[in-house]
Amino acid sequence: MTNMFDVCIIGCGVIGAAAAFELSKYQASVLVLEKENDVAMGSSRANSAIIHAGYDPLPGTLMARLNVEGNAMAEDLCRDLDVPFKRIGSLVLAFSDAEKATLETLLDRGQRNGVPGLKILSAEEVLQMEPQVSPKVVAALYAPSAGIITPWEYTLAFAETAVLNGVELVRNAKVTAIQKGADGGYRITTTAGEFEARYVINAAGVHSGEIHEMVAPKTFTVKPNRGEYYVMDKAECFRANHVLFQCPNEDGKGVLVTPTMDHNLLVGPNAVGVEDGDRVNNTAEGMAFVRGKAELSVPGINYRNAIRNFAGIRANTDRDEFQISIAAERFIDLAGIKSPGLSSAPAIALEAMKLLSQCGFRPEKKAHPITTRKKVRFRYMNDQERRELILRQPQYGRVICRCETVTEGEILDAIHSPIPPCSVDGVKRRAGSGMGRCQGGFCGPRIVDILCRELHLDPLSVTQDGAGSRLLLKETKQVGDEF
Ligand SMILES: Cc1cc2nc3c(=O)[nH]c(=O)nc-3n(C[C@H](O)[C@H](O)[C@H](O)COP(=O)(O)OP(=O)(O)OC[C@H]3O[C@@H](n4cnc5c(N)ncnc54)[C@H](O)[C@@H]3O)c2cc1C
Incomplete structure (x- = not known):
C-alpha cells in the first residue's frame, strides 16, 4: 500500500526542514523522508554554526543572494522559533599586505552583495576589540551582521513546527529508488516502505547527487569535503568576542576561532576531499593542521581544555554554486548546499516555493499556521x-x-x-x-x-546515537544478587 502526498521532501537537514516549515504554512499534504533516526544528522549538525554576513560568495550567484537574504531573516525566525542566535559580528583577519588586498576584494564583493555595515579596521582597532588576536594582525574586515547560532536547534525548530502544522516526518526511511507513476507523480521506494507524491524536493545533502540521478541525467558531481573541529571548554571562551576568520583561500574560508551560543570556543575546520560522504571521523593530521592555523590568529589556545572533537562533511560540487533548480518535471533540486547553506536555509525554502509554483503547485495559505515555538532553558x-x-x-x-x-x-x-x-x-x-x-x-x-x-x-x-551505538550490552546484576 502506498500513501499519496502533494510534496515529498527527501532529507531533513536544515534545508529539508526549512522547506517543510515553509510548506506547512500552506494547505498541502507534505511528507519528509529522512534516512537517519533523527533530523539534523548530516552537515546541519556538524559545521561552524555561523550565520555568514555574505561577503564571501561571488556577486550574481544564488549563494550570494540567498546568504544575504537568509541572514536578514535569521533574527525574526530565531526569536519566533526560540532558537539561540546572536549577531556578534565577524572579523576577517589579515596578516600581510597580500591578505590586506584580499580584504579589499571581500569588501567590494560584500558591498555588491548588499551586506550591511562592512568596514576595514586598522590593527589597533582589531586589537582593541579582540585583545587575544595575534599582534601580527595588520587589518581586518568587520561584518557586524554575522551571527552565531545553534545549528541543530535551527533545524529542529523548523522540523518540529512543520510537524505541528501537519507535516509527516518518517525517520529511518532511506530513499533507494524513485519512479515516475502513470499519473505524473512519483513512487518513492524507501527502507520504511513505499510512498507517492505529486512533487519531490531533493534536499539530501551530500547524497543529493544520487537522488538527482534517480530521476534526471547527471548535471553535477558532489565532492564530499571534510572539516574537523575542536570544541573547547568555557574556560577558553574569553579568547574571542567575534567570529574570527582568516583570509579565504582555495581550501575555503580558512580556520576560524569563535565563541558558541553556549559560551564554548570552537576552533576549525580544515578542508579535505573524502570519498565517503558519511564518514565523519577526526584525524591526527587534521587536528594538528587546525591547531597550527588557529595559532596564527589566536596564539596560546590551551588544547588541554578541549572537550570534544567532531567533523562535518561539506556537500561541495564541481560548481561553485548551490544546485537549486527544477531538475525534472515536478522534481526540484535543493542540492549541493555547501556553506553558506545554514545561513541561506530560510531563503532557500522561499526559493523552493517559487520553483514549486513554476511547476504548477500553488496551494492556498492556511488561515492560522503555527509559526512560533517556546522552550524552557x-x-x-x-x-x-x-x-x-x-x-x-x-x-x-x-x-x-x-x-x-x-x-x-x-x-x-x-x-x-x-x-x-x-x-x-x-x-x-x-x-x-x-x-x-x-x-x-x-x-x-x-x-x-x-x-x-x-x-x-x-x-x-538504548543507543548513544542510533544503530551500532548501544550503550549497555547485558545485565551484570539481577535484583536479589548478593553484593
Ligand atoms: C565543516 C562545515 C562547516 C560549515 N560551516 C557553515 C557555516 O558556518 N555557516 C553556513 O551557513 N554553512 C556552513 N556549512 C554548510 C551547512 O552546514 C550546509 O550547507 C547545510 O547544513 C546543508 O544542509 P542540508 O540540509 O542540505 O544537508 P544535510 O544537513 O546533510 O541534510 C541532508 C539530509 O538528507 C538525508 N539523506 C541523505 N540521503 C538520503 C536518502 N537517500 N534518503 C533519505 N534521506 C537522506 C541525510 O541523512 C541528511 O539528514 C558548513 C558545512 C560543513 C560541513
Whole structure:
C-alpha cells in the first residue's frame, strides 16, 4: 500500500526542514523522508554554526543572494522559533599586505552583495576589540551582521513546527529508488516502505547527487569535503568576542576561532576531499593542521581544555554554486548546499516555493499556521523565574546535567517534543544535556533511566546515537544478587 502526498521532501537537514516549515504554512499534504533516526544528522549538525554576513560568495550567484537574504531573516525566525542566535559580528583577519588586498576584494564583493555595515579596521582597532588576536594582525574586515547560532536547534525548530502544522516526518526511511507513476507523480521506494507524491524536493545533502540521478541525467558531481573541529571548554571562551576568520583561500574560508551560543570556543575546520560522504571521523593530521592555523590568529589556545572533537562533511560540487533548480518535471533540486547553506536555509525554502509554483503547485495559505515555538532553558533564567517554574513543575528543580544545568523538566520536554528523540544524543540536541565539560559522563546514565521510564524502553535497547551505538550490552546484576 502506498500513501499519496502533494510534496515529498527527501532529507531533513536544515534545508529539508526549512522547506517543510515553509510548506506547512500552506494547505498541502507534505511528507519528509529522512534516512537517519533523527533530523539534523548530516552537515546541519556538524559545521561552524555561523550565520555568514555574505561577503564571501561571488556577486550574481544564488549563494550570494540567498546568504544575504537568509541572514536578514535569521533574527525574526530565531526569536519566533526560540532558537539561540546572536549577531556578534565577524572579523576577517589579515596578516600581510597580500591578505590586506584580499580584504579589499571581500569588501567590494560584500558591498555588491548588499551586506550591511562592512568596514576595514586598522590593527589597533582589531586589537582593541579582540585583545587575544595575534599582534601580527595588520587589518581586518568587520561584518557586524554575522551571527552565531545553534545549528541543530535551527533545524529542529523548523522540523518540529512543520510537524505541528501537519507535516509527516518518517525517520529511518532511506530513499533507494524513485519512479515516475502513470499519473505524473512519483513512487518513492524507501527502507520504511513505499510512498507517492505529486512533487519531490531533493534536499539530501551530500547524497543529493544520487537522488538527482534517480530521476534526471547527471548535471553535477558532489565532492564530499571534510572539516574537523575542536570544541573547547568555557574556560577558553574569553579568547574571542567575534567570529574570527582568516583570509579565504582555495581550501575555503580558512580556520576560524569563535565563541558558541553556549559560551564554548570552537576552533576549525580544515578542508579535505573524502570519498565517503558519511564518514565523519577526526584525524591526527587534521587536528594538528587546525591547531597550527588557529595559532596564527589566536596564539596560546590551551588544547588541554578541549572537550570534544567532531567533523562535518561539506556537500561541495564541481560548481561553485548551490544546485537549486527544477531538475525534472515536478522534481526540484535543493542540492549541493555547501556553506553558506545554514545561513541561506530560510531563503532557500522561499526559493523552493517559487520553483514549486513554476511547476504548477500553488496551494492556498492556511488561515492560522503555527509559526512560533517556546522552550524552557533553565540555565538562562534568573532566580525568581527559576523559583516560579519549580513551584509550577517540581521536575525543573532536579538538575540532571550538572555541567550545563539542564533539569529533568527540560529532559521530559525533549522526550515528549513533536519529534521525540530516540537516543541519548537526541536528548542532548534538544535539551543541551551532555554538552559540557564531562560530555555526559555524569548525566548519561540518568538520561538512559529517564528515557526508559518515559518511553517504556528496555535499557539494553538504548543507543548513544542510533544503530551500532548501544550503550549497555547485558545485565551484570539481577535484583536479589548478593553484593
Ligand atoms: C565543516 C562545515 C562547516 C560549515 N560551516 C557553515 C557555516 O558556518 N555557516 C553556513 O551557513 N554553512 C556552513 N556549512 C554548510 C551547512 O552546514 C550546509 O550547507 C547545510 O547544513 C546543508 O544542509 P542540508 O540540509 O542540505 O544537508 P544535510 O544537513 O546533510 O541534510 C541532508 C539530509 O538528507 C538525508 N539523506 C541523505 N540521503 C538520503 C536518502 N537517500 N534518503 C533519505 N534521506 C537522506 C541525510 O541523512 C541528511 O539528514 C558548513 C558545512 C560543513 C560541513
